[in-house]
Amino acid sequence: EAEVAQSPRYKITEKSQAVAFWCDPISGHATLYWYRQILGQGPELLVQFQDESVVDDSQLPKDRFSAERLKGVDSTLKIQPAELGDSAMYLCASSFPGDGTYEQYFGPGTRLTVT
Amino acid sequence: AQSVTQPDIHITVSEGASLELRCNYSYGATPYLFWYVQSPGQGLQLLLKYFSGDTLVQGIKGFEAEFKRSQSSFNLRKPSVHWSDAAEYFCAVGGTTGTASKLTFGTGTRLQVTL
Numbered sequence: 001e002a003e004v005a006q007s008p009r010y011k012i013t014e015k016s017q018a019v020a021f022w023c024d025p026i027s028g029h030a031t032l033y034w035y036r037q038i039l040g041q042g043p044e045l046l047v048q049f050q051d052e053s054v055v056d057d058s059q060l061p062k063d064r065f066s067a068e069r070l071k072g073v074d075s076t077l078k079i080q081p082a083e084l085g086d087s088a089m090y091l092c093a094s095s096f097p098g099d100g101t102y103e104q105y106f107g108p109g110t111r112l113t114v115t
Numbered sequence: 116a117q118s119v120t121q122p123d124i125h126i127t128v129s130e131g132a133s134l135e136l137r138c139n140y141s142y143g144a145t146p147y148l149f150w151y152v153q154s155p156g157q158g159l160q161l162l163l164k165y166f167s168g169d170t171l172v173q174g175i176k177g178f179e180a181e182f183k184r185s186q187s188s189f190n191l192r193k194p195s196v197h198w199s200d201a202a203e204y205f206c207a208v209g210g211t212t213g214t215a216s217k218l219t220f221g222t223g224t225r226l227q228v229t230l
Contacts, residue, residue: 004158040222040223041222041223042119042205042207042220042221042222042223043159043205043218043220044220045217045218045219048217056217091158091159093159095216101164101166102147102164102166102209102216103149103161103164104161104216104218105161106151106158106159106160107158108157108158109156109157109158111156
């Protein structure tokens, strides 16, 4: 069964350093989402792509966060510089808009710890 | 704006007992509703979803949920809980933005199962 791939699974970084996460959605899924999940809370949407275009980045802290999906397939989320409050699980999801189910398929996530 | 409330932060049930997890939503039109489960350190797995039609929805692992428009609720139920059901459960409401869905999650309910 096709899955959403994410790497790394765990990342420890010092504050003020740069960090990047990678996501490879299910093949053929045009929509890709990045979520942030703080411990004890539900996932919060950071950015949504339709192919290579950003559909929604209203909750993305653009002073330090950036996201790209250059060829409309895999995607990278970057944080520079990282802050202590960025410690969280970063989840990637993808969906196929044309199937009518609006179901999002989630990857295993990247657990970020900022020290 | 769409929102989800999960009033129970933590629930403990005995193995074999029945389970009901509560979810209330706010959405301006007919919502798309989802229940996801998350094991520690893992991504989210879809249990079931409601778009239209029969208000009682069957999902995986023996779970079901009932959509009640008059109460703005979408409660998750299972007749007999297994120890492996211990996890975090998230209710989500979706709205379409173009051809893709935008999910808003609740804060989750942590289920503990005692033997």
